[in-house]
Amino acid sequence: MQKRQSKHKGKSALAEKLCPVCQRAFSWRKKWQRDWQNVIYCSKRCAKNKITKEPKPCE
Template sequence: MTDTYPCIASRLFEILGSGYIPLWIKNAMAHHKLNLPQKICPVCLRAFAWRKKWEKNWEAVKYCSVRCAKRRSVE
């Protein structure tokens, strides 16, 4: 039985071209998120990392979530 794909690269190209990303590739790319800036939430004292939606106002972001922002006045 002959393989219809002459090399792994052509098979990978076909898979990625369809929009499907294999889990082993996702895991290999996960290390890029380690270099994101972080802050400490003053309410829950947990570290939270930069997110794309905070790109324009990262300096003004103080709380990790809406829940912590609401709880700031209680504590």
């Protein structure tokens, strides 16, 4: 009898990205499966506190 191999390979096999705000690594989630290419921030909090590339003009 052969052992069946599971499709699930564990959390270490998931894709990871680095959040530009908090510098933490975050893993792929099922809710992001259709839009993983466009996910930049690890949370709504980091998206709200995103760092802008344009300096604010001095008055």
